[in-house]
Amino acid sequence: MITEVLWWIVAAGVVGASAGVVLSRSVVHAAIFLILSLAGVGAIYLFLTVEFIALVQFLIYGGAVTVLILLALMLTRMGASGRPEPLTGAQAPFGALVAAALMATLIGVAVATAWPGDLGGSPTAISIERIGAALFQNYGAPFIIMAALLLVAFVGAIVIARQEDGD
Amino acid sequence: MTFGEAFFGMSWLDAIIRIVIVVLLMTVVVVYLTYGERKVIARFQMRLGPTRTGPAGLLQGVADALKLLCKEDVRPRNADRWVFEFAPYLTFIPVFLVLAALPFARDWGVRNLALGMFFVFAVLGLNIVGVLMAGLGSGNKYALLGGVRAAAQMISYEIPLVVALLAVAMLAGTLDLNAIAAMQESRPFVLVQPLAFVIFLTAVLSELHRAPFDIPVAESEIVGGYFVEYSGIRWSMFQLAEYAALWAFSIFGAVVFLGGWQFPFGDDWGWWWQLILTLVKSLLLILLIFWVRATLPRLRMDQLMSFCWKALIEVSFALLLVNGLFLYFGWSEIILAVVNWAGAAAFLGAIYLRAIRKPAVENLVGAYKHAGVSPP
Numbered sequence: 001m002i003t004e005v006l007w008w009i010v011a012a013g014v015v016g017a018s019a020g021v022v023l024s025r026s027v028v029h030a031a032i033f034l035i036l037s038l039a040g041v042g043a044i045y046l047f048l049t050v051e052f053i054a055l056v057q058f059l060i061y062g063g064a065v066t067v068l069i070l071l072a073l074m075l076t077r078m079g080a081s082g083r084p085e086p087l088t089g090a091q092a093p094f095g096a097l098v099a100a101a102l103m104a105t106l107i108g109v110a111v112a113t114a115w116p117g118d119l120g121g122s123p124t125a126i127s128i129e130r131i132g133a134a135l136f137q138n139y140g141a142p143f144i145i146m147a148a149l150l151l152v153a154f155v156g157a158i159v160i161a162r163q164e165d166g167d
Numbered sequence: 168m169t170f171g172e173a174f175f176g177m178s179w180l181d182a183i184i185r186i187v188i189v190v191l192l193m194t195v196v197v198v199y200l201t202y203g204e205r206k207v208i209a210r211f212q213m214r215l216g217p218t219r220t221g222p223a224g225l226l227q228g229v230a231d232a233l234k235l236l237c238k239e240d241v242r243p244r245n246a247d248r249w250v251f252e253f254a255p256y257l258t259f260i261p262v263f264l265v266l267a268a269l270p271f272a273r274d275w276g277v278r279n280l281a282l283g284m285f286f287v288f289a290v291l292g293l294n295i296v297g298v299l300m301a302g303l304g305s306g307n308k309y310a311l312l313g314g315v316r317a318a319a320q321m322i323s324y325e326i327p328l329v330v331a332l333l334a335v336a337m338l339a340g341t342l343d344l345n346a347i348a349a350m351q352e353s354r355p356f357v358l359v360q361p362l363a364f365v366i367f368l369t370a371v372l373s374e375l376h377r378a379p380f381d382i383p384v385a386e387s388e389i390v391g392g393y394f395v396e397y398s399g400i401r402w403s404m405f406q407l408a409e410y411a412a413l414w415a416f417s418i419f420g421a422v423v424f425l426g427g428w429q430f431p432f433g434d435d436w437g438w439w440w441q442l443i444l445t446l447v448k449s450l451l452l453i454l455l456i457f458w459v460r461a462t463l464p465r466l467r468m469d470q471l472m473s474f475c476w477k478a479l480i481e482v483s484f485a486l487l488l489v490n491g492l493f494l495y496f497g498w499s500e501i502i503l504a505v506v507n508w509a510g511a512a513a514f515l516g517a518i519y520l521r522a523i524r525k526p527a528v529e530n531l532v533g534a535y536k537h538a539g540v541s542p543p
């Protein structure tokens with residue numbers, strides 16, 4: 001009972017924070033709302049008993065990605081916090097269209113797919129051992145290829161960003 | 168099984184009582200950590216430290232806390248109001264969540280999580296958000312600089328911290344902090360993995376902005392860093408978060424490396440001995456951190472970053488690789504320990520040799536380079 005109430009509070013928080021991301025007038029506020037929204041999604045994962053995914057959500061999206069956004073804001077707009085600026089332009093209707101299409105697709109897939117392991121409507125907990133075995137044994141090759149791709153992107157970013165004396 | 172049973176397990180009342188006990192304990196510990204730090208640093212500098220308030224100055228922390236509560240809460244006019252006001256609380260929440268996952272005695276924490284160590288990593292990442300919000304929201308260039316420095320430093324040092332702890336988790340074969348502590352009945356992991364312990368301590372010093380890595384809060388350079396504009400109760404929230412994080416990290420390190428509540432005789436002598444073991448070990452780690460602060464001068468920002476990216480991360484990945492090899496081939500723990508001790512000795516030796524080397528000025532630097540004059 002109390003868990004359902006909590007779920008509704010968290011869900012409302014996620015929706016409100018997401019609305020804040022697109023509606024707030026300052027980029028800094030939008031970034032902070034984004035953190036709230038992503039952390040709320042992590043909390044929803046906790047309700048679904050997939051603790052590992054929830055923690056990864058906190059670590060990657062709550063901690064790393066949004067911190068990078070905030071850091072980029074700090075480095076580029078020194079002291080521009082709080083000042084209202086226009087965040088929408090001529091592309092706003094197209095953005096809304098794409099967002100609506102994406103939402104329709106995601107909801108359709110989520111409802112239409114018969115997900116494995118759902119017994120009687122309640123979610124099943126999957127241990128971290130099973131995730132680890134799947135990641136490093138069954139899907140080892142794609143995992144390593146992804147890692148190599150990320151490494152190449154990383155080195156490339158450093159080469160582009162780096163300024164030698166002659167440049 | 169309902170959601171509530173699956174996720175929360177025990178009753179709500181039980182959880183709330185445990186949280187209240189941990190918060191009360193934390194408040195007392197933080198008040199006396201500030202006192203303890205002043206006393207310890209004072210002794211290192213041949214001073215007495217606080218002596219006047221109460222017997223041997225024991226009430227100094229209480230007096231400071233009262234003073235801070237009564238001070239005016241100033242908000243600069245060009246500060247971003249909500250970002251500025253919520254930032255202190257956001258720095259505190261992750262620390263509190265870490266405390267909720269730590270085992271103080273056998274099966275005694277607020278919650279014993281199967282993914283305990285991973286939970287600590289995940290929550291620590293959120294710590295940076297509060298610091299960044301303070302830097303952005305203050306409307307002050309020094310605060311912004313402090314925030315940028317703190318974020319860069321914390322993101323960087325999180326990598327060796329996590330990798331060194333994962334190396335230990337590989338040996339333990341679990342991420343459950345209680346199980347990791349229980350596994351150290353015959354020997355604490357610091358004897359097997361001293362190199363991981365050295366990397367952990369270095370990274371923790373940096374995550375906590377303690378000297379010699381206190382660049383983001385350097386008073387002589389950027390007048391105090393990201394919390395320049397804060398005063399009164401909001402400033403004390405930052406201090407509370409900082410000292411609570413110091414305590415939480417020390418307990419975390421004591422559990423993972425020093426045997427937690429288990430070593431020695433943890434199982435035989437009952438829960439009170441386990442509690443004493445955890446607290447004494449964490450206080451020893453805190454004393455070590457104070458000692459480092461009293462001994463070493465502050466680094467430069469570029470030294471700090473290059474030490475992390477060019478030394479610590481490589482060493483921690485090598486550690487992970489060596490541990491993997493040992494686990495794969497099933498070699499004995501004695502050999503692993505010897506290799507690790509040799510690695511730790513080589514690492515510390517390299518740092519020491521580099522610290523005492525003579526400065527070799529080959530190329531002109533800074534103002535000399537632009538002026539084209541020869542160095543003195």
